[in-house]
Amino acid sequence: MYKTKEIAALVGLHPNTVRIYEEWGFISPVPRQANGYRIYSNTHLFQLKVARTLFRCEIVQGDIRKKAREIVYACGKEDFTKAEQLTIYYLTNLEHEYNHALSATKVVEKWLKEDSTVSSCTYSRKEVALLLDITPETVRNWERNGLITVPRLYNGKRVYGERELEQLRVIRSLRSAHYSINAILRLLRRIQQPSPDIIAILNTPTDEEDIVSVTDQLGKSLLDAIADAKDTLDLLHEKTTFQKR
Incomplete structure (x- = not known):
């Protein structure tokens, strides 16, 4: 039996966080x-250990955080078999996201190796958006954020060539x-380095970046989340195996 301060110390949480977890249903009602x-x-x-392990990594893109919460909620209801099943599904999704992130870097590598011969084909913003299956506003947003600089005609109208199209892709x-x-x-600014390490650049914020989020180092964050999910699965597997005895 533990008091709030004692159990908080055992899992490395603030006592107020433990109380909030009970309020949110992350742990069973406390007598x-x-x-x-x-x-x-x-x-x-045990429930707090699972929550602490899953929430060590602050990865939030897509519905990853939601899937982690579903596991914790199942633990809060003492349905550890369901929590184990959800964790397997969660881990599979994380590994898919990581492989997807790696695949995207292959597109960059291919782009760097391609012939840079300039084609005479030009496109409007609407046309490149249609070709890439995105909205013109998305293209405009990438321009505003400095991801691409688009040449203009004498009348000020932007014109996209094959080079710009491939960069947008x-x-x-x-x-x-x-x-x-x-x-x-960060990658586009450093891409002209000799033999750039694309994955390292994408996952290593520079000192000039004042505010850094988990998706600014996506690969590392996903690997951390995968490790946490595996640790959680070990905890739950041990728990469900013990319950079946």
Whole structure:
């Protein structure tokens, strides 16, 4: 039996966080003593360990965070078999996201190796958006964020050539893999280095980046989340195996 401060110390959380986790249903309802103090069991300790492990990595792109919460909610209901099944599904999704992120870097490598001969074909913003199956506003947003500079005609109208089209295709691939605008901008600024390490550049923020999010180092964050999911699966497998005895 544990008091709030004791169980919080065991899992490395603030006591207020433990209380919030109970309020959110991350752990089972906690009985009170006559004086109102909470008394936690070993089941609560296990539930908190699962939550702490899954939330170590602050990865938030897509619905990854939602899937992690579903596992914790299942633990809060003491349905550890369901939590184990959800964790297997969660891990599979994380590995898919990581492979998708790696595949996007292959598009960059192909782009760097391609013949840079300039074609006479030109396109409007609407036309390149249609070719890439994105909206013109998305293209405009990438321009505003400095991901691409588009030449203009004498009348000020932007004109996209094959070079710009291919660069937009690379940007689209990286964004679809959930790389952040900052990470892509960092890559495009350093891409002309001799033999650039594309994955390292995408996952290593520079000192000039004041605010860094998890998707600014997506590959590392996904690998951290995969490791946490495997640790969670080990915890749950041990729990469900013990319950079946």
